[in-house]
Amino acid sequence: MSVVGRNHTKDRPIDTNQKIGDEVKYSTCYMCACRCGIKVHLKDGAIRYIEGNPNHPINKGVLCAKGSAGIMQHYSPARLTKPLLRVGERGAGEFKEIEWDEALQTATMWLSAIRNEDPRKLAFFTGRDQSQALTGWWASQFGTPNYAAHGGFCSVNMASAGLYSIGGSFWEFGQPDWDRTKYLMMFGVAEDHDSNPIKTGLAKVKANGAKFVSINPIKTGYSAIADEWVGLNPGTDGLFILSLVYELLRAGKVDADYLARYTNAPYLVIQDEGAPDHGLFARDEADEILCHDRKSNQLRPCSDPELQPSLTGAVRLPDGRSAVPAFALMAQAYSDPGYAPDAVADRVGIPAEQIRRLAAELAQIAFEEEIVLDQPWTDWRGKRHETMIGRPVSMHAMRGISAHSNGFHTCRAIHLLQVILGSIDCPGGFRYKPPFPRPTPPGPRPAGKLGDVAPNTPLPGPPLGFPMGPEDLLVDDDGQPLRIDKAFSWENPLSNHGMLHMVISNAWRGDPYPVDTLFMYMANMAWNSAMNTADTIKMLTDKNADGEYKIPRLIYSDAYYSETVAYADLVLPDTTYLERWDCISVLDRPICEPEGPADSIRQPVVAPDRDVRPFQEVLLELGARLGLPGMSNDDGSPTYPGGYPDYLINHQRKPGVGSLMGWRGEDGTAKGRGAPNPNQLQKYIDNQCFWQDHLAPDQLYFKHSNQSYLNYAARMGFIDQAQPIVLQIYSEIMQRFRLAAEGHGPHQPPELHRERVKTYFDPLPLWYAPFESACNDEEAYPLYAVTQRPMAMYHSWGSQNAWLRQIHGSNRIYISEGLAKAEGIKEDDWIWVYSRHSRIKAQVRVMMGLNEKTIWTWNAIGKRKGAWNLDRNAGEASKGFLLNHLIDDLLPEQDGGYRYSCSDPVTGQAAWYDLRVRIEKALPHEGAITEPQFPELQKPKGLGQTPAQLRYGAAFQEATGDNGGKLGHKK
Amino acid sequence: MNPAFSVLIFTTLSGAGYGLLTLVALLRMTDAFPAVRWLGFTSLSLALVLITIGLMASTFHLGHPERAWRALSQWRSSWLSREGVMALVTYMPAGLLWLGWIFWQADNHIMSLLALMSALGAILTVICTGMIYASLKTIPQWHNVWTVPVYLMFALMTGALLCYAISLWFGLPAADGLAVLVLLSLLGAWAVKWSYWQAIDTTPKSSDIRSATGLAAFAEVRLLDPPHTEENFLMKEMGYQVGRKHATKLRRLALLLGGVLPFALTLLAIAAASGPFWIAAVIASLAALSGIAGVFIERWLLFAQAQHKVTLYYGQPTA
Amino acid sequence: MTSLPQNPPAKRLGLVIDLDTCVGCHACVVNCKEWNTGGYPAPLSDLNPYGAAQSGAWLNRVHSFEAVYEDNANAARDGASQSQSRTVHFPKSCLHCQDAACVTVCPTGASYKREEDGIVLVQEDLCIGCGLCSWACPYGAREMDPTGGVMKKCTLCIDRIYNEEIEEAQRQPACVNTCPAKARHFGDLADPDSSVSKLVAERGGMDLMPEMGYRPTNKYLPPRPRRDSYGKQGGANGPLESADPKGGFLGWVDRLLSDD
Numbered sequence A: 001m002s003v004v005g006r007n008h009t010k011d012r013p014i015d016t017n018q019k020i021g022d023e024v025k026y027s028t029c030y031m032c033a034c035r036c037g038i039k040v041h042l043k044d045g046a047i048r049y050i051e052g053n054p055n056h057p058i059n060k061g062v063l064c065a066k067g068s069a070g071i072m073q074h075y076s077p078a079r080l081t082k083p084l085l086r087v088g089e090r091g092a093g094e095f096k097e098i099e100w101d102e103a104l105q106t107a108t109m110w111l112s113a114i115r116n117e118d119p120r121k122l123a124f125f126t127g128r129d130q131s132q133a134l135t136g137w138w139a140s141q142f143g144t145p146n147y148a149a150h151g152g153f154c155s156v157n158m159a160s161a162g163l164y165s166i167g168g169s170f171w172e173f174g175q176p177d178w179d180r181t182k183y184l185m186m187f188g189v190a191e192d193h194d195s196n197p198i199k200t201g202l203a204k205v206k207a208n209g210a211k212f213v214s215i216n217p218i219k220t221g222y223s224a225i226a227d228e229w230v231g232l233n234p235g236t237d238g239l240f241i242l243s244l245v246y247e248l249l250r251a252g253k254v255d256a257d258y259l260a261r262y263t264n265a266p267y268l269v270i271q272d273e274g275a276p277d278h279g280l281f282a283r284d285e286a287d288e289i290l291c292h293d294r295k296s297n298q299l300r301p302c303s304d305p306e307l308q309p310s311l312t313g314a315v316r317l318p319d320g321r322s323a324v325p326a327f328a329l330m331a332q333a334y335s336d337p338g339y340a341p342d343a344v345a346d347r348v349g350i351p352a353e354q355i356r357r358l359a360a361e362l363a364q365i366a367f368e369e370e371i372v373l374d375q376p377w378t379d380w381r382g383k384r385h386e387t388m389i390g391r392p393v394s395m396h397a398m399r400g401i402s403a404h405s406n407g408f409h410t411c412r413a414i415h416l417l418q419v420i421l422g423s424i425d426c427p428g429g430f431r432y433k434p435p436f437p438r439p440t441p442p443g444p445r446p447a448g449k450l451g452d453v454a455p456n457t458p459l460p461g462p463p464l465g466f467p468m469g470p471e472d473l474l475v476d477d478d479g480q481p482l483r484i485d486k487a488f489s490w491e492n493p494l495s496n497h498g499m500l501h502m503v504i505s506n507a508w509r510g511d512p513y514p515v516d517t518l519f520m521y522m523a524n525m526a527w528n529s530a531m532n533t534a535d536t537i538k539m540l541t542d543k544n545a546d547g548e549y550k551i552p553r554l555i556y557s558d559a560y561y562s563e564t565v566a567y568a569d570l571v572l573p574d575t576t577y578l579e580r581w582d583c584i585s586v587l588d589r590p591i592c593e594p595e596g597p598a599d600s601i602r603q604p605v606v607a608p609d610r611d612v613r614p615f616q617e618v619l620l621e622l623g624a625r626l627g628l629p630g631m632s633n634d635d636g637s638p639t640y641p642g643g644y645p646d647y648l649i650n651h652q653r654k655p656g657v658g659s660l661m662g663w664r665g666e667d668g669t670a671k672g673r674g675a676p677n678p679n680q681l682q683k684y685i686d687n688q689c690f691w692q693d694h695l696a697p698d699q700l701y702f703k704h705s706n707q708s709y710l711n712y713a714a715r716m717g718f719i720d721q722a723q724p725i726v727l728q729i730y731s732e733i734m735q736r737f738r739l740a741a742e743g744h745g746p747h748q749p750p751e752l753h754r755e756r757v758k759t760y761f762d763p764l765p766l767w768y769a770p771f772e773s774a775c776n777d778e779e780a781y782p783l784y785a786v787t788q789r790p791m792a793m794y795h796s797w798g799s800q801n802a803w804l805r806q807i808h809g810s811n812r813i814y815i816s817e818g819l820a821k822a823e824g825i826k827e828d829d830w831i832w833v834y835s836r837h838s839r840i841k842a843q844v845r846v847m848m849g850l851n852e853k854t855i856w857t858w859n860a861i862g863k864r865k866g867a868w869n870l871d872r873n874a875g876e877a878s879k880g881f882l883l884n885h886l887i888d889d890l891l892p893e894q895d896g897g898y899r900y901s902c903s904d905p906v907t908g909q910a911a912w913y914d915l916r917v918r919i920e921k922a923l924p925h926e927g928a929i930t931e932p933q934f935p936e937l938q939k940p941k942g943l944g945q946t947p948a949q950l951r952y953g954a955a956f957q958e959a960t961g962d963n964g965g966k967l968g969h970k971k
Numbered sequence B: 001m002n003p004a005f006s007v008l009i010f011t012t013l014s015g016a017g018y019g020l021l022t023l024v025a026l027l028r029m030t031d032a033f034p035a036v037r038w039l040g041f042t043s044l045s046l047a048l049v050l051i052t053i054g055l056m057a058s059t060f061h062l063g064h065p066e067r068a069w070r071a072l073s074q075w076r077s078s079w080l081s082r083e084g085v086m087a088l089v090t091y092m093p094a095g096l097l098w099l100g101w102i103f104w105q106a107d108n109h110i111m112s113l114l115a116l117m118s119a120l121g122a123i124l125t126v127i128c129t130g131m132i133y134a135s136l137k138t139i140p141q142w143h144n145v146w147t148v149p150v151y152l153m154f155a156l157m158t159g160a161l162l163c164y165a166i167s168l169w170f171g172l173p174a175a176d177g178l179a180v181l182v183l184l185s186l187l188g189a190w191a192v193k194w195s196y197w198q199a200i201d202t203t204p205k206s207s208d209i210r211s212a213t214g215l216a217a218f219a220e221v222r223l224l225d226p227p228h229t230e231e232n233f234l235m236k237e238m239g240y241q242v243g244r245k246h247a248t249k250l251r252r253l254a255l256l257l258g259g260v261l262p263f264a265l266t267l268l269a270i271a272a273a274s275g276p277f278w279i280a281a282v283i284a285s286l287a288a289l290s291g292i293a294g295v296f297i298e299r300w301l302l303f304a305q306a307q308h309k310v311t312l313y314y315g316q317p318t319a
Numbered sequence C: 001m002t003s004l005p006q007n008p009p010a011k012r013l014g015l016v017i018d019l020d021t022c023v024g025c026h027a028c029v030v031n032c033k034e035w036n037t038g039g040y041p042a043p044l045s046d047l048n049p050y051g052a053a054q055s056g057a058w059l060n061r062v063h064s065f066e067a068v069y070e071d072n073a074n075a076a077r078d079g080a081s082q083s084q085s086r087t088v089h090f091p092k093s094c095l096h097c098q099d100a101a102c103v104t105v106c107p108t109g110a111s112y113k114r115e116e117d118g119i120v121l122v123q124e125d126l127c128i129g130c131g132l133c134s135w136a137c138p139y140g141a142r143e144m145d146p147t148g149g150v151m152k153k154c155t156l157c158i159d160r161i162y163n164e165e166i167e168e169a170q171r172q173p174a175c176v177n178t179c180p181a182k183a184r185h186f187g188d189l190a191d192p193d194s195s196v197s198k199l200v201a202e203r204g205g206m207d208l209m210p211e212m213g214y215r216p217t218n219k220y221l222p223p224r225p226r227r228d229s230y231g232k233q234g235g236a237n238g239p240l241e242s243a244d245p246k247g248g249f250l251g252w253v254d255r256l257l258s259d260d
């Protein structure tokens, strides 16, 4: 009996060769927008294990916590099970289960009435959606301009600033040259969409001995491993960056050749104060922008391949007026002593000496430690370069920049800094991911102008786009908004992603007009994606005098019982990500890498065990029933009888251009462009559900100016013509808006917005205090409050996940040690946090690595009682909280009594992180529970009992085990 | 350490049982306890019942009681296994002693041998119990020279209190001597315990959060966030620690119930010896109950004041 | 007499964890759970999975610490802001100690250390769930299964690392494969030429609680020194000097331009 000394395997044989499962299916993860490749192992039809696909270009085998918890996401007891029709009051959670046919019929009835009358009365907004190519097209075929995805409250500041400045941006647009960079500056990133690649990249940066600087008020996650942490005051990055620019200019540390070759720095800017073209570029008769050629001392078009442009010095234009290169204006602006480190240090909250040192480091790495690759390449002029020269300084930025009302300009300032260092798309710098770079901006312009919208008529183009000037705004003759979210109006002219965060309150107010149906998909608007959550909930349930809801109809597609489901009139239950086809398309948000474009699909890995349908299928079916062009044939039959896979294969946006780039053409040999291939999806499946192309070595850098790459991009359909992408340090488009505000041209802002447009449409990056800081008394609200993404949780939907909710089952409010001491607050104390709008109560955690004026918490951990099929006493509702309750969606009244949204004035990006607060210790009798609390949501029919314990996986070993049901020790 | 009720019951009752068994066996050997059936039945049954309740409690504390027998296999390395083996082994002479005393009422060498073996077995079992704790380097409050003596002395003390009460109930002349033993064991046990407290209160902690995290190059390390937001097995099992103030109060209470009160009651019983026998017997029984209650609190403290090294990973600066 | 292997195992398989790159993402935590709940120690069960006081058995957990620099007093170093502390994310699983008291205390022999590779395992069908091994482990690396009543611990993915059904490159512990920050390395620490041994040598890999004498196999690589002052690698030696003002404001630009 004794087993003493039985340490050898022969005594304790273990089956170390057990097969993982009986079937493997590849697909794509859906737990965030990183879209990693996954390899799903199935055993007896159940999911045994999900691992990262080692061959996948994005994640190369790794998988984050969320992805690894896919099993629990898929088997969540909060999954909806059948279409629901509301029978009780909104928010009561009383529904009746209906058949799909009835659900589709109801929706068709509602929607066709609208389409016959006024398509604008449909507001179709999608949230965390990764199929905007389809939803946007659907909206425009329906004919409503009132469409957007979540970008407006997410990170449009980054996208817009990038696209208007360098024709690319961060995340799927570009990334640091992880392998070669010697210096990385990361601004305001906790996790980002590119979650896994960033982590892998940081590991490379560290392994290579490069320096990693994190600019972030909070030292966790990425910032924790930074070689240097810059814990500045939130919202002051612009000032900090422009101070770096000041230092570089002071020392003459700019890449002048790079500026002259690849940017609009040499473009001549007309200097004629008061003229309608003041501040615009000087052009010749052929409408070519002019530069001064220093060799010939003549004005020459910027496209002249022989041009040797000057960057400084005023010149006289043929019409006698004066002009200066954009560079000179830029240099002059940032040589202002107001940007000197000593002048900004206090405001930014870091020592001037640190700013000076960081500037010196940037210059040192960029100019003294350049990288030279022995790789010849040819630029757009046809000039061959023997080497590729890299300024190995890279930058990355995200919502710490974008979620402020000065985010657009701050992000532009980052790009300016990159450009003057010559570090855009060079070895060791920032790298574009195809299809980027694209023209600045890429076009098209938004559709939905007066006349674009008519009953039973598609829009002439997509509802979202890129205005080039005031004429492209979606406003009526009085300059009033045409869209329900007021996107592309004078309030927020460059709101390229729409403004989802304004829809509910505008629709409730009937401003600019009432809508009939709000159709939402994957957006938890009654909770974590709303500012001012409590009032948003009220708006959804508010009624007119006649007893009608102010927002008369609400159709919602969710896969789970989120807070928002309870407010829908018609619920269209979606599948989980392992049950459907999806497409990660270059027409949408692609998964390309700097080394080459890529796209991917999701395939059904398991069949749904509930009466649910993929939303894409539902949308196509609705399109067919509504008779939308492109989705229904003349005889009324659906264009894609095979549903979404049929659409993926056969739908063409332009001839030869469809959802997927790989294996096009009838024989499957074409890439990028080509006729539909009936076997395309099978090809993807055979290739582990992704496709990737590889750029030639000479195409890998300087893509904005690289002849070979630009030709390739044009062939692939990424850009219309093989023309260079000129980096915009000076934005003429911005100046056009400013000129309009100054009284020029036929399209001018209404008086109300004139000053605002004039102020914020500066052609050069600008810093101003975030609006909440400007409008609040700093004494009354001395602190900043922000959130961070927890790496192991995805917004609201991680909380139904039995594994992830053990990691983040509730959240604390983090305050700095200094603040804690000053306020006499200790770890675990409960405090009230007040903003000018509201207050919340939460429990304290004290930390050291935190800017002393900042408090923070993890985003979206707090849950409404009853939602997500969690027990009523679950910690998410009693110990968790949302910071959102403190954030007002509107700014205080301006002089004219008008209340702007809490957004960036250029792009309309929701300014979540502008928030200013103060704190107060809670009294003991106020209880150990977070506030505010909301009435418990009732569970709709169909949500089952949740188990008291989980033994997931036991069955796999019972099935195979030969030792009492256990794998391993064989008897 | 979490003072799990079953473990407290186990060590307190089985300690008292083994103490009683040891004394009764030795007294039997020396004839101080005569070969009287009811005396044997009462004293040995009480000892064995206490031991058995204790062992059962500890068995039901297991995740798989039905496999408890497997615990006998690793006596060569594991003190827990040794304890199990010794407990079982001790049952044999003790059981035979019980049978012999009741049924044969014999008075011979075999009985003496059984008694001796029972006493030895009991003592060794208690030592094993003590060693389970004393051998755990992870818990400095247990891993010291005092732990085994504490177990032994409290077993002796509670055993003596019970034995004394029994001798009074049976009106045995040995009672006088036992009274002295009770007083001495009370003094002895609490002296040992006091030294133990002294030791754990003054011994500097040997690990800190810096060595636990390997971050010894830093001046100070503190926990920012625990791995999961709710308590896990480790925190429930090992994270429990009583506050200093509360502990001081409980130490006093333990001393009062386990030491002062039994001492005073024993003196009272001695004084009452001249009266009707049952008065002294009741007083001595109360003394025993009080003593056991005191030891129960002492045991609770033994756990609640024991700090596992793992607490370093959950926020304690030193351990 | 002990039930640890009599001869030191020929191989000492273990993990090397890089505290300098771990970002605390919990990927290793969840992937470990996912792999193992259906693997050798199946299941790793959970209590109250959708209610209050949710808990479960996990073989790997990530703690977060804040560590104060020794030269804290010197906080004004070249103007570095509030740089007195380093946040350290700290993953912890079984360290597969060479002197594993968790093995010797086990009364049933369920706990054992493999002779050929040093992996410490629990043979669950022998385990009585007494919990003593978890008491004997200073590192908190053993957890009682809340519904199974048996002890769970890191198996070093014994059912992956030798598994011929898995492609060779993937024959690594699940947590190592999945770590996006490449902060986890697996190998033989008895072999001085293995990549893990070299890493340990290069980066000054350290033991946790060496004073306990358990001689853990797993090693931790310390955070690299911060670089927030002049004269550091990847840095500069002093502030920038002003450009020569010759040629007037921005006169230096022309000198920077080259002909091409």
Ligand SMILES: Nc1nc2c(c(=O)[nH]1)N[C@H]1C(S)=C(S)[C@@H](COP(=O)(O)OP(=O)(O)OC[C@H]3O[C@@H](n4cnc5c(=O)[nH]c(N)nc54)[C@H](O)[C@@H]3O)O[C@H]1N2
Binding pocket: A127, A128, A150, A153, A154, A155, A521, A522, A523, A524, A525, A528, A529, A530, A557, A558, A559, A560, A561, A562, A563, A564, A574, A575, A576, A577, A615, A787, A788, A794, A795, A796, A797, A859, A860, A883, A884, A912
């Ligand atoms: N305080 C604060 N608030 C914020 C932010 C912040 O930083 N701080 N960040 C903002 C940002 S950037 C964003 S993007 C938003 C995100 O907020 P939301 O867009 O609301 O995102 P989620 O909470 O992820 O949930 C979206 C919904 O999608 C549902 N869903 C999940 N999977 C599926 C599926 O397969 N099909 C369907 N049909 N539905 C599904 C979920 O159940 C959930 O109800 O939050 C914003 N809110």
Ligand SMILES: Nc1nc2c(c(=O)[nH]1)N[C@H]1C(S)=C(S)[C@@H](COP(=O)(O)OP(=O)(O)OC[C@H]3O[C@@H](n4cnc5c(=O)[nH]c(N)nc54)[C@H](O)[C@@H]3O)O[C@H]1N2
Binding pocket: A032, A033, A066, A154, A155, A187, A188, A189, A190, A191, A192, A193, A194, A195, A215, A216, A217, A218, A233, A234, A235, A236, A237, A398, A399, A400, A401, A404, A786, A787, A788, A789, A790, A791, A792, A793, A794, A795, A913
């Ligand atoms: N695990 C996980 N991944 C996600 C998500 C998720 O919910 N979970 N959500 C996805 C979504 S929708 C988005 S939009 C992205 C967002 O990805 P991130 O941009 O990484 O998101 P945030 O958590 O908002 O991070 C903002 C960071 O900026 C810092 N910060 C705040 N204000 C300032 C400031 O003024 N200046 C500077 N320099 N820093 C500041 C905060 O401390 C925080 O670290 O993440 C995506 N990825």
Ligand code: SF4
Binding pocket: A029, A030, A031, A032, A033, A034, A035, A036, A059, A062, A063, A064, A065, A066, A067, A068, A194, A195, A196
């Ligand atoms: S980062 Fe994580 S959640 Fe996002 S796609 Fe990749 S594995 Fe999935």
Ligand code: SF4
Binding pocket: C021, C022, C023, C024, C025, C026, C027, C028, C029, C062, C089, C091, C178, C179, C180, C181, C182, C183, C184
């Ligand atoms: S997966 Fe890697 S980076 Fe993430 S917590 Fe684990 S060790 Fe750290």
Ligand code: SF4
Binding pocket: C093, C094, C095, C096, C097, C100, C101, C102, C103, C120, C136, C137, C138, C139, C140, C141, C142, C153, C214, C216
């Ligand atoms: S870490 Fe703990 S469980 Fe693992 S071998 Fe060491 S003592 Fe045993």
Ligand code: SF4
Binding pocket: C105, C106, C107, C108, C109, C110, C111, C122, C126, C127, C128, C129, C130, C131, C132, C133, C134, C150, C151
């Ligand atoms: S819990 Fe199991 S493995 Fe641990 S000591 Fe007890 S019997 Fe051994």
Ligand code: SF4
Binding pocket: C031, C032, C033, C035, C036, C059, C060, C093, C094, C153, C154, C155, C156, C157, C173, C174, C175, C176
């Ligand atoms: S080696 Fe395997 S069992 Fe151990 S922590 Fe890593 S994944 Fe978990």
Ligand SMILES: [Mo]
Binding pocket: A153, A154, A155
């Ligand atoms: Mo977002």
